[in-house]
Structure formats: C-alpha cells, structure tokens
Amino acid sequence: MNDVIIYRKTAKGAEEVLERTYGLEKHLRRVLIMVDGIKGLEELSAFARSNELMSTIEQLVKQGFIEKLDAGERTGSRIAFAPAANDPGVFALIKRSAMVDIRKRLGPVSSLLVEEIEACKGPLELRQKLRNIENALVHVLGPVEGAELARKIGSELTRLVPLKDE
Numbered sequence: 001m002n003d004v005i006i007y008r009k010t011a012k013g014a015e016e017v018l019e020r021t022y023g024l025e026k027h028l029r030r031v032l033i034m035v036d037g038i039k040g041l042e043e044l045s046a047f048a049r050s051n052e053l054m055s056t057i058e059q060l061v062k063q064g065f066i067e068k069l070d071a072g073e074r075t076g077s078r079i080a081f082a083p084a085a086n087d088p089g090v091f092a093l094i095k096r097s098a099m100v101d102i103r104k105r106l107g108p109v110s111s112l113l114v115e116e117i118e119a120c121k122g123p124l125e126l127r128q129k130l131r132n133i134e135n136a137l138v139h140v141l142g143p144v145e146g147a148e149l150a151r152k153i154g155s156e157l158t159r160l161v162p163l164k165d166e
Contacts, residue, residue, distance in 0.1 A: 006069045007044075007057065008037035013065035024065075031056045035066050046083040046158040049128065084161040085123035094156045095120065101149060106140055113137070123157050130154055 009017065009032065016022050017033055024032065027048065034047045045053050060066045085091045099114045106113070113133055120126040134150030141149065 004040040004042075006037060006040055007035050007061075007066045008069055009035055010064055010067055012063075013060070016065060022063075022065075027052065028056055028059060028065075032060055032065055035060070037069060043083075043160060046160060083123060083157065084159045085126075085157045091123050091126075094123070094153070095126065097156070098153045101152070102137070105145070105149065106137075109140065127154070127157050130157070 012022075013032055013035070016024055016029070031044060031048050031053070034044055041053065041057070044057075048056050057066070061068070085094055095117055099117050102110045102113050102117070113136055116129055116133060117126065120129060130150060130153060133153075134147060136146075137149050138146030140146065
C-alpha cells in the first residue's frame with residue numbers, strides 16, 4: 001500500500017470548500033471536497049469522469065488547492081477503498097436495478113434508455129452516459145424526479161467498499 005498516491009487539501013483548498021472563495025468549476029470542486037489525505041487515486045476516481053481524474057488532480061495541485069502527501073507524512077496503516085461497481089457482479093446488479101427503475105417510471109418510452117444502460121460494458125462507461133440519461137429522465141419525469149433517479153444510479157456507481165487484499 002505504500003505505492004498509493006494520496007493528496008490532501010492545502011489551506012487554500014480548505015478555504016474553497018468552506019467559503020467557495022475561488023469559484024471552482026463543479027467537477028474540480030467535487031474532487032477537491034473528496035480529497036482528505038486518506039483516499040488514494042483509485043478511490044477518488046469514483047468522483048470524476050473516467051478520463052478527467054488526472055487532469056483534475058493536476059489542476060488542483062497547480063492552483064494550490066491540494067498537495068501530494070509524502071510517504072513519511074502518512075499516519076499508520078489505511079484501509080483502501082474502491083468503487084463497489086468495479087466488481088462485475090455488483091455492476092450487473094446496478095445496471096439491472098437502474099433498468100427496472102426506469103421501466104417502472106417511464107413505461108414503454110423507457111426502451112431507448114434501457115438499451116443505453118444494457119449496452120454499457122463497465123461502470124466508467126455508464127458514468128459517462130449518465131449525464132445524457134439524466135437529461136432524458138429530467139425531460140420525461142421533470143427536474144426533481146428525473147434528477148433524483150439519476151442521482152440514485154450515480155450514487156450506486158460511486159459507492160466505495162474496502163479493497164480486498166490480493
């Protein structure tokens with residue numbers, strides 16, 4: 001576990017989280033909030049789009065919101081976490097649950113969204129499509145119910161569980 005890269009907030013980062021002083025973009029702020037000096041990059045990946053984590057981290061470092069922890073600064077052992085959806089069985093259940101919920105709420109017009117979800121090969125692909133799925137749900141169900149259903153699916157995709165020792 002010593003090779004895990006860990007970041008922590010700087011004073012500027014903590015100020016941004018509490019006061020929104022610097023007006024960070026949503027995707028930068030989301031990752032900044034989750035940086036805690038404990039989570040590794042794999043854990044943080046659940047809170048960024050699949051292809052944006054490293055550029056987000058680099059921007060936060062460059063702008064002085066976070067800094068990399070040296071191995072000597074880490075305290076004791078840590079339990080590493082990973083997105084639960086990384087497990088193929090868990091991902092299949094998340095997809096099935098999302099498709100059932102969408103079918104229940106949308107009826108016959110759900111077929112295109114269900115096909116989109118069914119075609120996803122992994123959690124990162126579904127996370128990438130989730131923004132478009134949310135827009136469709138909001139259009140059909142309304143802003144509150146549509147966003148709520150998309151958040152439910154997203155929260156399952158980003159739920160963290162302890163990593164198994166290999």
